[in-house]
Amino acid sequence: MPTAAPSHALDRTRYQAGRSMLFSQFTANNSPTRAVRRLMRELTHLTDLCVLEAWAHCIGTLPDNLRHSSSLIAIGGYGRAELLPNSDIDLLVLIKTDHLPAESKAQLSLAIEQWVSMLWDMGVTLSHSVRTIDECIADALEDLSIQTSILEGRYLAGDKKIHQTFYAAFNRHFDLLTFWREKMAEMRQRHSKFDDTPYSLEPNCKESPGGLRDLHLMLWLAKAANIGQTWQELHHNNWLTASQLRLIQRSENQLLAIRAHLHILSKRMENRVLFDLQTPLAHAFGLFETDGKRAGEHLMQRYYLAARAIYQQCALFVQKFELFLSPPSAPHIAHKIKGFPDFVEVDHVLDVVRNDAFIRKPHLLIDVFYVYGQVTGLTGFSPKLWDAILQARNLITPEFRRTPENRSKFIRLLKLDNGITHAIRLMNQTGVLGRYIPAFRRIIGQMQHDLFHIYTVDQHILTVVRNLRRFTLQEHMQSHFLANQVMAEFGQPWLLYIAGLFHDIAKGRGGDHSDLGAIEVARFAKQHALTKKQTTLVVFLVKHHLTMSTFAQKEDLSDMETIQRFASTVKSVENLQALYLLTVADIRGTSPKVWNAWKDKLLADLYQLTLRELSGQTQAPVSMLKERTMDALELLPNAEIQAQAQALWNDFDTEYFMRHDATTIAWHAEHIVQRPKHTGKTSAVVATKPFNNDHSLHVMVYTADVPDLFARLCSFFQQRYLSIFDAQIYTSGQGIALDTFQVLLPESHQADALFVQRLNQELRETLTTAPALRAPNLGRLTARSRNFPIVPRVSLTPTDKGEYVLKLAATDRHGVLYSIAYILKQMNIRLRSARIVTLGERLEDVFILSSDQLNDPSAAAQLEAELMRVCTIS
Structure with a gap:
């Protein structure tokens, strides 16, 4: 049985201190793309020392017949010596125990368990498997990932004959064409997950198209076909030109350095270039803000250039490999191109x-x-x-x-x-x-x-x-x-x-x-x-x-x-x-x-x-209004509703017809004129229909205008986590509000008939009962908004009609529109109309306000200050 660990063995403290020293040397280096190779090499060496000392202590002290019954192989990223700060250590233990009695098998099994336990105690993040040769071959034939990791196997310790016997058997069973087809399917699936583009906003530097996995794929195919083990060998064997070799190596080093810093900054195996990490990552590369560009943008430009190069080189290699695999008898007839x-x-x-x-x-x-x-x-x-x-x-x-x-x-x-x-x-x-x-x-x-x-x-x-x-x-x-x-x-x-x-x-x-x-x-x-x-x-x-x-x-x-x-x-x-x-x-x-x-x-x-x-047609709005109302009439179901619609439209001015197309005008009219007969002329009417897809809705509200109506509507949508991304707020000269919202549903919701029915009922109840307004509560910012905030802009301009135009641009987030509406209500400022526009995570809203108190400069200044407060990211 194994004895106590010798005094020279690597313990947890020494192992972690060695890692910390390597990380410090790497982060202090002014050229991380050159330093990353040394980091990987020395991390691999340090890990090898740890793994082998534990193996020598637990397995090396066994009797000869047991020591020669196992072989230790590094596989995966560890096998190719591509260890980064928080990479897993993948190990395969091959055993040959058919000749051993049960007691010896148990002794070997216990020694392997103690070896694994010792590595965990040292702080090695271990992923291991213990298999016989036959078991490993059978598993590899069933699992593409196992087959792939075995291709990168590196002998570490134990009986070399077991290692050689295993790889001889593995190569006999290996089917290159099947491996190729499955790897191509895996690549397409992986690329599809990231929308087939290397230009994601928060790319995964390992898995995204143009990521390190594309380079791994090229080397896996090369090793599988025995055309090269390294980039240099592929160049020597005429699979890569000298310029391609330099481009691949430069791009690979760039992504490896980014991945290494991601691991160090996040203190975990993080491969996503997240918004929150882009700026500190840029600083680690010596990149800082310049006129017109943030530090993170400088970094991401470097990333995208490297990812694009890898994406292209992978596509070229795959295309070339496919020709390599094509049967010699396949016809390749060249056709001339005229001129x-x-x-x-x-x-x-x-x-x-x-x-x-x-x-x-x-x-x-x-x-x-x-x-x-x-x-x-x-x-x-x-x-x-x-x-x-x-x-x-x-x-x-x-x-x-x-x-x-x-x-x-x-x-x-x-x-x-x-x-x-x-x-x-x-x-x-x-x-x-x-x-x-x-x-x-x-x-x-x-x-x-x-x-x-x-x-x-x-x-x-x-x-x-x-x-x-x-x-x-x-x-x-x-x-x-x-x-x-x-x-x-x-x-x-x-x-x-x-x-x-x-x-x-x-x-x-x-x-x-x-x-x-x-x-x-x-x-x-x-x-x-x-x-x-x-x-x-x-x-x-x-x-x-x-x-x-x-x-x-x-x-x-x-x-x-x-x-x-x-x-x-x-x-x-x-x-x-x-x-x-x-x-x-x-x-x-x-x-x-x-x-x-x-x-x-x-x-x-x-x-x-x-x-x-x-063209000199100065009466354009009147002509357009007539054309639009005629088109809307044709969309209404019958003459009775058409007549009622025309009566309804007498209450609306040109602004309403200019803001809505014929389809929306007809939709409004049909629901308003067909409201139940027992309700009053200005009773609340709510109608909803899907907009573009099952996760967005077009919501229409027709009701008597009251000072807090807009705030109530915004509060209603906020409480149900419905994001307003477009809205038209219109108030007629007779004091009737006809507001149209386009709202986005949470991912977990779908605009089915039951959801729409319940939403309409709840909205009508809100308009009827007029519950007290809650104090606003701004939602959390997305990582993108936090790292790339918009400087808020507020302008308040009087018009010749005695009204004020409020223009506002800021970062959008849950609750900000309700906060704006709440401020208007608290200051007794009436909203006559509004245009709400959300562009991604940026809001650009225009409000037409009616309030005598805004004639007072101090009140106008107070409004602007309050709006800046809720729109400023702190």
């Missing part, structure tokens, strides 16, 4: 005839994307073509960019009838786009922490270009009818693609990115021989790409002065058409949650009203 003798199509993939084609003819670095967009049926680039582009892309120099032929080819590319989106995306993936447009290269991988963009700047720009392209396609007509119609009238989509490429290109520099972007696009237009008219248009679009959205969401579109001011900015129908298209594409490209029918309607109304103003 482009340097390229061929092979199995629906674009390939290059000669490896040095781009070096001999650098202009082909533009042509290749034109060919890809022009030839139908292509699904991608061949590995050979990828390698050739990556090898030659550094030939895109200032001289290359100054060559008139290359400039002409780039404009020709933008004028493609088909495939422009895929071509531009491939240009970005290969790094050609950033080299051809240097300003674009600066925003690759740059995150936008403005609480409603969910993409990096480059991905957002490419999504905007994709959206603009969709406006030209018949199959997308149903999704955005007006945009498709306007694009057909505009007729020059390539100019919009240029504006799309440049509209956010100056993000992160400090200063106004619209003005800086306008300078960049003007330079590009001059270099690429655009006409004066074309140049003026693209400069206007980049400079004013936020203007239409601002007018539509923050100004009163029922006021003709608003329309006239916007028209004076736009100046021409062509500018209006182009700005409308870019604005819709831009908003739709920020996040799926930001675009909705309400914003669609606002922009469409502003477009139509401005178009009529520019």
